Amino acid sequence: xxxxxxxxxxxxxxxxxxxxxxxxxxxxxxxxxxxxxxxxxxxxxxxxxxxxxxxxxxxxxxxxxxxxxxxxxxxxxxxxxxxxxxxxxxxxxxxxxxxxxxxxxxxxxxxxxxxxxxxxxxxxxxxxxxxxxxxxxxxxxxxxxxxxxxxxxxxxxxxxxxxxxxxxxxxxxxxxxxxxxxxxxxxxxxxxxxxxxxxxxxxxxxxxxxxxxxxxxxxxxxxxxxxxxxxxxxxxxxxxxxxxxxxxxxxxxxxxxxxxxxxxxxxxxxxxxxxxxxxxxxxxxxxxxxxxxxxxxxxxxxxxxxxxxxxxxxxxxxxxxxxxxxxxxxxxxxxxxxxxxxxxxxxxxxxxxxx
Amino acid sequence: xxxxxxxxxxxxxxxxxxxxxxxxxxxxxxxxxxxxxxxxxxxxxxxxxxxxxxxxxxxxxxxxxxxxxxxxxxxxxxxxxxxxxxxxxxxxxxxxxxxxxxxxxxxxxxxxxxxxxxxxxxxxxxxxxxxxxxxxxxxxxxxxxxxxxxxxxxxxxxxxxxxxxxxxxxxxxxxxxxxxxxxxxxxxxxxxxxxxxxxxxxxxxxxxxxxxxxxxxxxxxxxxxxxxx
Numbered sequence: 001x002x003x004x005x006x007x008x009x010x011x012x013x014x015x016x017x018x019x020x021x022x023x024x025x026x027x028x029x030x031x032x033x034x035x036x037x038x039x040x041x042x043x044x045x046x047x048x049x050x051x052x053x054x055x056x057x058x059x060x061x062x063x064x065x066x067x068x069x070x071x072x073x074x075x076x077x078x079x080x081x082x083x084x085x086x087x088x089x090x091x092x093x094x095x096x097x098x099x100x101x102x103x104x105x106x107x108x109x110x111x112x113x114x115x116x117x118x119x120x121x122x123x124x125x126x127x128x129x130x131x132x133x134x135x136x137x138x139x140x141x142x143x144x145x146x147x148x149x150x151x152x153x154x155x156x157x158x159x160x161x162x163x164x165x166x167x168x169x170x171x172x173x174x175x176x177x178x179x180x181x182x183x184x185x186x187x188x189x190x191x192x193x194x195x196x197x198x199x200x201x202x203x204x205x206x207x208x209x210x211x212x213x214x215x216x217x218x219x220x221x222x223x224x225x226x227x228x229x230x231x232x233x234x235x236x237x238x239x240x241x242x243x244x245x246x247x248x249x250x251x252x253x254x255x256x257x258x259x260x261x262x263x264x265x266x267x268x269x270x271x272x273x274x275x276x277x278x279x280x281x282x283x284x285x286x287x288x289x290x291x292x293x294x295x296x297x298x299x300x301x302x303x304x305x306x307x308x309x310x311x312x313x314x315x316x317x318x319x320x321x322x323x324x325x326x327x328x329x330x331x332x333x334x335x336x337x338x339x340x341x342x343x344x345x346x347x348x349x350x351x352x353x354x355x
Numbered sequence: 356x357x358x359x360x361x362x363x364x365x366x367x368x369x370x371x372x373x374x375x376x377x378x379x380x381x382x383x384x385x386x387x388x389x390x391x392x393x394x395x396x397x398x399x400x401x402x403x404x405x406x407x408x409x410x411x412x413x414x415x416x417x418x419x420x421x422x423x424x425x426x427x428x429x430x431x432x433x434x435x436x437x438x439x440x441x442x443x444x445x446x447x448x449x450x451x452x453x454x455x456x457x458x459x460x461x462x463x464x465x466x467x468x469x470x471x472x473x474x475x476x477x478x479x480x481x482x483x484x485x486x487x488x489x490x491x492x493x494x495x496x497x498x499x500x501x502x503x504x505x506x507x508x509x510x511x512x513x514x515x516x517x518x519x520x521x522x523x524x525x526x527x528x529x530x531x532x533x534x535x536x537x538x539x540x541x542x543x544x545x546x547x548x549x550x551x552x553x554x555x556x557x558x559x560x561x562x563x564x565x566x567x568x569x570x571x572x573x574x575x576x577x578x579x580x581x582x583x584x
Contacts, residue, residue: 145410148436148457153368155458160376163462168379175375179368 018061019068025053026072030080043081047098050077054102058109066106074099146190150183157183193320207248207330214243214252214284214351215277221256222275228264235274243277245284245351251327252351255335258320259288259347267292267344274342283333283350289340300337324349358472359383361402363393363419364434365412373406376461382468390414394422402429404472406464407451409435409442417445424450430471434459440575447529447576454527454576470525486521488569488582491560493521502560512537513556516549517580520570524582527573553578 029049036046050073058066074095078088082095157176161168168176215238222234256275263273267290276287295303303321328335333350340346360382362373367388374384385400387393390411397405405423409416420431433454435443443454452471455464486493492501495518500507509517515537520528530546538545557564571579 145436149366150368152434152436152457152459153366153372156369156372156376156461156464159460159462160372160379163376163380163465166376166379167381168375172375172379176372179371183368 018057018065022053022057022061022065022069023072025056026050026069026076029053029073030076033077034080037081047077050074050102051105054106055109058106059113062114063107063110066110067103070099070102070106073102143194147187150187150190153183154180154187207251207327209246209248209331211244212247212249212252214245214247214286215239216242217249217253218256218275218277218286221253221260225257225260225264228261229273231270232264233272235272237274238277239279243279243284245353247331247351248327251330255324255327255349256286256288258324259286259349262320262347263288263290263292263345266290271344272342279353280350282354283352285348285350287346287348289342289346290344291340291342292344294339294343295337295345303337357381357383358404359385359400359402360468361385361387361393361396361400361405363387363390363405363411363416364408365389365410366408369408369434372461373464376465380465388412390416390419393419397423397427397429401427404468404475405429405431406468407431407433407446409433409439409446415442415446416451417442417449420446420449420451428475430475432464432467432471444529444531444576447527448531452526474523474526486524486580486582488521488524488580491569493517495521500560507559509556509559512552513559516552517556517560520578520580521582524580527577527579529577531577533577 029052033043033046033049036049037043040046050070054066054069054073057069075088078095079086082089082092157180160166161173161176218236218238222229222236260273260275267273271291273291274287274289276285276289278285278287325335328349328351332352335347335349337345337347358381360377362370362377362384363386364370364373365388370386370388374386377384385396385402387396390413393405393407393411396402407416407419411419416433416435420433423429423431430453431446431451433443433446433451434457435454436457447454452474453467455467484494484496486495490503491507494500498514500509500514500517516533519533519536530549534542534545534549553570554564557567557570561567561569569581571581573579
């Protein structure tokens with residue numbers, strides 16, 4: 001029933017179903033009219049019964065099945081019940097009027113049903129727009145909350161330092177100034193991340209896929225992050241053969257960067273990190289594991305949603321992981337978190353080998 | 356140590372700034388990063404005042420307020436960001452004494468703290484007989500309100516509203532609290548008529564009712580009567 005309103009000559013067999021149902025319904029109606037005639041001795045109001053299959057067909061499937069119902073009703077009625085029985089002759093005025101009435105009812109019902117369906121479709125569209133507006137509002141609120149939090153610490157610190165009459169020791173002043181500087185840095189990182197998110201989001205809907213070597217990509221990310229990773233052992237297990245995958249280099253670079261940065265930022269200094277690229281039969285899997293404290297089960301799903309962060313580490317917006325997951329899913333892959341063998345956290349994502 | 360303040364906030368940097376500033380001003384400080392920790396600490400070492408963030412990882416500030424109010428009248432000052440207005444109003448309805456919007460000035464917080472502490476002490480003693488706000492004197496014992504020495508005639512509802520605000524002078528009172536205390540149960544949603552009564556009160560009491568200095572609007576929350584001191 002892909003196009004219930006389409007005319008009869010359409011080839012898809014499924015589209016014949018409405019017509020078969022309509023003809024069966026008309027057959028049952030003709031039988032009922034025949035039985036009524038037998039019981040009452042005359043036709044009486046029995047032909048009104050044809051309204052049942054015609055209006056139902058019009059309401060359910062639209063104009064064409066309704067017209068078929070009208071025609072079948074009129075022809076069947078004429079052949080079976082109008083003298084001469086067994087022949088098709090539309091001679092009498094009341095028959096013509098009946099035919100016209102049936103046609104009129106069918107067309108009007110079909111149009112009303114059509115309008116109702118369109119209205120429902122528009123309502124659904126409006127609902128989608130409303131939901132996405134709600135989401136935007138929620139995002140804005142989350143962003144403004146995350147921006148105000150470091151601002152609050154800065155303002156509290158500065159207004160404290162400016163306060164006269166209180167007894168701030170040199171140590172106190174130092175502590176307030178340290179808090180102010182750290183929070184200013186945090187604010188700066190936040191703004192950079194937001195900018196990055198908005199830039200990346202523009203391309204997120206449709207990754208521009210080209211065949212890329214994921215092994216090379218991982219190598220270059222690790223080289224770039226060398227300053228952040230200094231003092232740690234980083235184990236790369238990539239294999240010698242190139243691992244060519246259709247993907248958007250910029251997006252997957254972002255994903256790998258984000259996972260390695262997270263591993264470095266959320267584990268104590270010196271904790272080793274390992275990156276593993278494995279090739280399966282239909283996908284490539286990239287895993288970033290650390291020997292840090294790990295992530296409790298209850299926090300895992302939350303961590304991958306926008307603006308959520310692990311409770312243990314309140315630094316930084318939880319935007320990076322959500323964007324990373326968005327990119328991977330736009331490639332038809334999956335991103336998840338589990339326990340690493342070494343006891344820490346382990347983030348993995350897959351990229352299908354066939355685009 | 357003199358006055359003990361319990362600071363409840365999940366942001367370590369905010370706690371750090373508050374700890375340093377409050378200690379430098381002579382307060383003792385304990386800290387809690389979560390609602391549960393706050394409830395435990397408040398029970399183990401009853402503080403003289405609580406500074407409470409609304410957005411905690413395990414429960415919202417209104418819930419913390421409700422659970423503390425089950426057994427304690429300790430003054431509670433809410434810290435919130437602008438968007439949390441619903442939770443803020445709920446927290447105030449649950450018995451929080453005042454709120455401050457983040458980012459806030461430490462001196463403003465210290466001023467609110469002093470007001471809340473003073474009222475906390477007074478509530479233990481008895482309600483004041485006389486409240487002065489600008490050139491208005493509200494004699495709660497004799498039910499007489501004067502402005503520059505002349506008696507002001509108020510309707511019973513106007514007087515009831517003014518009395519409630521005077522009893523909570525310098526602290527925010529929510530629409531809900533005002534309506535419940537003056538018009539009784541069932542009228543808590545009549546914020547529209549509350550505005551009308553407040554407008555007529557301002558006409559009788561304020562120098563410039565368009566720019567009220569005594570009965571100040573707290574947007575979205577309620578009102579505050581600015582008393583002297």
